[in-house]
Amino acid sequence: MEAASVTEARPAARKRKRSAVGSEPKTPWWLWIAVAAIVIFCLLPFYWLVNISLKTGPDLSSSDIVPPSPSLDNYSSIFENASFTKALRNSAIVSLVTTFLGIVVGSFAAYALARLRMRGKAILLAIVLSITTFPQIAIAAPLFRLWSDIGLYNTLIGLVIPYLTFALPLSIYILVSFFREIPKDLEEAALVDGATHFEAFRKVVVPLAAPGLATTAILTFIAAWNEFLLATTLTSSTTARTTPVAISQFTGSSQFEVPLGTQSAASVIISIPLIILVLLFQKRIVAGLTAGAVKG
């Protein structure tokens, strides 16, 4: 399997690079240009968003590279906006609950798929994986009708349930590869000592798989925090509306006001948790992305 070979090969790659530093101490000039280009490509658009978010009034009609009179008015106005703060709370609840349930239920399934002898394991894993390629639109229409019928429309639970359909395949896929790397002997020793399968799982496997669980949790959280299609289809008011939907529906205080200032400020605010996650867990996220090769 790809994932295993990638993670195994990494120390080797690092060693090779260290020896390369010795023999080739100088970084060629074109590489510096390439690195600079990558940094500009990735960060300039985000800088522009921050730039716009600090502009107010007449500044909001010019393309200055730096805001001539920077102000935090856009930020204070979005936090005074009750529907935005409610949306932030909804997003946090939905994302955290989805992450928690996805991890708990997903890790049981992944453990069974990685360890227990079962017929049709490969097929099951293939089906789980293929679910991640389903276009969400295919479940949006029926859920919209069904949720209206049974009272889950415009509720937070009504969002968490479909979010689990993409959270679970992601968790299962990544965790199976992590569980496989844990030596079987450890659990067998626990079983010999009289532990049940569940105890062996909880007390031996889970602590050892903690990095994998953390990776999965981060990727699930980001995916749930980002989700837009179902959130916009299955909610209709501030009761359950999440931040991406709230931001997309921002309007200025008057019909003629450009809401780009406040929209940019809100965009910066909801990007902050993600940027913190990236800064703290860069290695983990990359490992998860490349192991699962699944886009969050």
Place this chain on the structure above:
Amino acid sequence: MVAPSVVLIALVALWPIIYAIWLSLHEYSLRVAGLSRWASPAGLGNYQDALQSSEFWSATRVTFIFTIASVILETIIGLAMALAMHSAFKGQGLLRTVVLVPWAVLTVVTAIMWRTIFDPNLGFVNSLLGTNTVWLGEEPWALMVMIFADVWKTAPFMALLLLAGLQVIPGEIYEAAKVDGANMWQRFQKITLPLLMPALLVALIFRTLDALRAFDLPKVLTNGANDTTTLSLLAQRTFQENRLYGEGSALSILTFIIVMIVSFGYIRLVGGNIRGMTEE
């Protein structure tokens, strides 16, 4: 232990699709029944309507132009980024963090970001080019902005996958090729590219399937105006805004079928590699 997951996935992923097929074979008439749920069998009528509407074909065309253009650009830029990151041994960790920023930024935020960049007054594109274009208000440009935004957001993801692929290639092969007198281009063409193929194909599949279901970007960038309505956006608008559940479901199922055909095409193309991913 697998049961809860399988049941949950079946309940919320497979069952709605079956229900969607059922919906797509019925007609909901608000005129006859007011707001109550009232369906009459419609056979393949909804599909017939969809396949005969110019909107469906225009959305299909937009979706494919968007997918092909953005996936090609992402692959080229992502590969270039991966090669640079692979050679940049100093500060590679920092570079990876930088590269993860576009990946982590929400798609909705990406759309707002590119709206500010291409805004006729606020953006820097017009001042840079000395033009006065309302980019999102004109026909070929709106789709182009959408492609740019997608490339920005996902080329880094491509780069990280390809970087992982590059790191598995043993350095000794390059040393041997150097000794044999192979130049940089030959080494890239004869060693890097073939050995990178598995990673490249996986990245291509994920990106293609993702681009085919694009919804967030067109919804927030233009709401489908100026020739940017994708299949997902058309389907969602049909069943939610227009409350045409039957026709909306038919469009969703057609989108689903198109995505499935493309993924089967890929699997036929690369068969062995996909099997390698799911089995061990």
